[in-house]
Each structure stands twice: as structure tokens, then as C-alpha cells.
Amino acid sequence: MDKVVWKSPNDEAMVTDYTCPACNKGLLKLFKEDLVLREYVRSKANHKHEDMQSDWVESSCSGVLQCNHDYCLEYVSFCGEARGDDIEYISDEVPGGWGLEYIDKIEIKYIYPSPNLIPLSAKYPESIIQLLKDSFCLYWSSQHLALIKCELSLRRFLMTKSSFEA
């Protein structure tokens, strides 16, 4: 799963690829008013440099995502870091037919509750589901630890498999 969300200053709201962990149907949406970006002090110092580039802009960020499913509309919190960039766009309204737009690429480091990275069956024991959900939360900050937690849940699943097949 891609942990980076592109946020343009013109986006009032954008839909991410993340499925809502509450309903597992809707997609999580980021609203501009629910996003806080604060440029790091060390990054602000770069603005005085004569070779300053957009990708030198680094910020701390946090926000709230909301499910876009009309019958759910649940919220999910996240925090992470953002890095600036310029993207090319094509438009007849711009001389030359194309232009550059500044965007912030947000890398999510923590999200709660995390979207499910794999489908969770209602047939799984609650203890397995909880281990997998813990694994999904770890994925955003440490894929290595997420894998260990996932492996643990798989082992526990195999040990208890016969008990819930009946």
C-alpha cells in the first residue's frame, strides 16, 4: 500500500486509496480543513538559499480522514511528514499549454484505526483479528514489525485452526 498522499493547494478534498476500517466499503477522504501542515524550522532556513527547490520544503503534518460512504462517514486520524514538489499539468488556459503546480506529498507515519491491509473474515477468532489489526497499525511506521506481528497472528491462526473449523 502506498503511504504517500499528494495534496495540492487547490484540492478542497481528495479521495485516497485507503479503504475505511469501519465499514470496509468506503474510501477515506482527506479534507483540506482537516489537514495541519507546519514547516520544520530547519526547512524554513532553506528558503534563504539561492538554489532553493520545492523538494527542500519539509513539514510535520497531521489530520483526519473521513469515510466517503454515505452510511458510514467514520473518521480516522493520522500523522506524518510532508515534502514539497512541483508537478507538471496540462492546461489550455496556461501559455504554452502546461504549467507547474506546487504540491505537498504526505507520508503517513501513523494512522488509527488503520485501514485493513488484507480482508478480515468474521470467521477469524477475535484474538487473531486483534493481532492483525495491531499489525496493520505498525505497517505505517515499521513494515518489519508489522510483518513480525502478522507472522505471530498466522502462527496463532494455525494453532487454533481446528478449533474454529468445527
Ligand SMILES: [Zn+2]
Ligand atoms: Zn466507512
